[in-house]
Amino acid sequence: MKYNRGDIVSVPAGAENAAVAQIVECLRGNVLIAVFPTLFSSDSAIDVETLSLDDPIFLAETMDLRITEDMWKILGNRDVPPSIPLPEYKVWVSPPGEYRRQDIRGNVGDTLTLKEAADLRLQKSFSPAVVESALRGLHGLGPWHAVFDELAI
Structure with missing residues (x-):
């Protein structure tokens, strides 16, 4: 279907x-x-x-x-x-060892502050x-x- x-x-x-x-x-x-x-x-x-x-x-x-x-x-x-x-998610990027914003399709974007990362879930x-x-x-x-x-x- x-x-x-x-x-x-x-x-x-x-x-x-x-x-x-x-x-x-x-x-x-x-x-x-x-x-x-x-x-x-x-x-x-x-x-x-x-x-x-x-x-x-x-x-x-x-x-x-x-x-x-x-x-x-x-x-x-x-x-x-x-x-x-x-939804937006957080994803850990290593290196450099930081959280980044990720959209529903898996596209990784800007670096997140610790506060921003705490407010977002992992996909x-x-x-x-x-x-x-x-x-x-x-x-x-x-x-x-x-x-x-x-x-x-």
């Missing part, structure tokens, strides 16, 4: 519920997705044109496997709202199963694990 930036996908959150997520960036074998908190019945039709896409609960880089295998169904496509920020990818588990945990349909805090926007 091919997918594109802006695609809205259905992410299962248990046997009967699903949430929607939007593909914010397509990366090699991964996607950056914005996941929205509202749950829908898994078998209900969702009009993507009426969805509010400005306030995601999670922003996560994950493998595209669930999309390419059609487990996360593509429901439609919309422009990615400008309110969804692309990390999460399995699709973690995203699904985080949705269940958010809605009390499963346990909440500390790692899910890293998905929160």
Whole structure:
């Protein structure tokens, strides 16, 4: 299954519920997705044109496997709202032995102060199963694990 930036996908959150997520960036074998908190019945039709896409609960880089295998169904496509920020990360560069700013695509930029570096995370990818588990945990349909805090926007 091919997918594109802006695609809205259905992410299962248990046997009967699903949430929607939007593909914010397509990366090699991964996607950056914005996941929205509202749950829908898994078998209900969702009009993507009426969805509010400005306030995601999670922003996560994950493998595209669930999309390419059609487990996360593509429901439609919309422009990615400008309110969804692309994350910036820190990366250690040695030599010279300093933190630098890194964008979502891995491009390394300017040197960071220690304060700036402390405020940024290292780039990390999460399995699709973690995203699904985080949705269940958010809605009390499963346990909440500390790692899910890293998905929160």
